[in-house]
Amino acid sequence: MPPLGARPGSRGPSPQLRELKETVRALLGLDDDTAVMVRQLACTEPGCPPLETVVAVLPMDGRAHRWTLYRPADQITEDDLRAALLTDPQH
Numbered sequence: 750m751p752p753l754g755a756r757p758g759s760r761g762p763s764p765q766l767r768e769l770k771e772t773v774r775a776l777l778g779l780d781d782d783t784a785v786m787v788r789q790l791a792c793t794e795p796g797c798p799p800l801e802t803v804v805a806v807l808p809m810d811g812r813a814h815r816w817t818l819y820r821p822a823d824q825i826t827e828d829d830l831r832a833a834l835l836t837d838p839q840h
Contacts, residue, residue, distance in 0.1 A: 763789070763822065765822040765823045766788070766789065766822055769802070769822060769825060770785045770786070770787045772827055772830055773785050773787065773806070773830060773834065776827075776831055776834055777806065779808075782809045783807065784805075784806070784807040785804070785805070785806055786804070786807070787802065787804050788802070788803050788805075789801070789802050789803075789821060789822045790802075790803060798820060800820070800822075801817055801818065801820070802817070802820065802821065802822045803816070803817050804817075804818070804830075815839045816834065816836070816839065817839070818833055
């Protein structure tokens with residue numbers, strides 16, 4: 750499956766991050782009151798890939814959940830997201 754968000758960029762949030770966020774929302778069946786944040790971060794720790802993508806789900810009521818995918822956002826597919834979201838989230 751090709752990476753999500755392969756469209757050319759525009760001003761504002763990255764199209765890749767926006768598409769990943771929409772995909773997370775759809776895969777988890779989240780309502781509009783649940784915040785979803787997707788950020789691509791540089792990792793400077795030894796042995797860590799240079800870029801990682803962090804997904805956070807913040808429900809209005811309940812506990813926040815976070816997943817880290819150890820690759821840049823433009824290399825993440827829907828299948829990658831689905832596999833990550835099936836694992837236990839970090840709290």
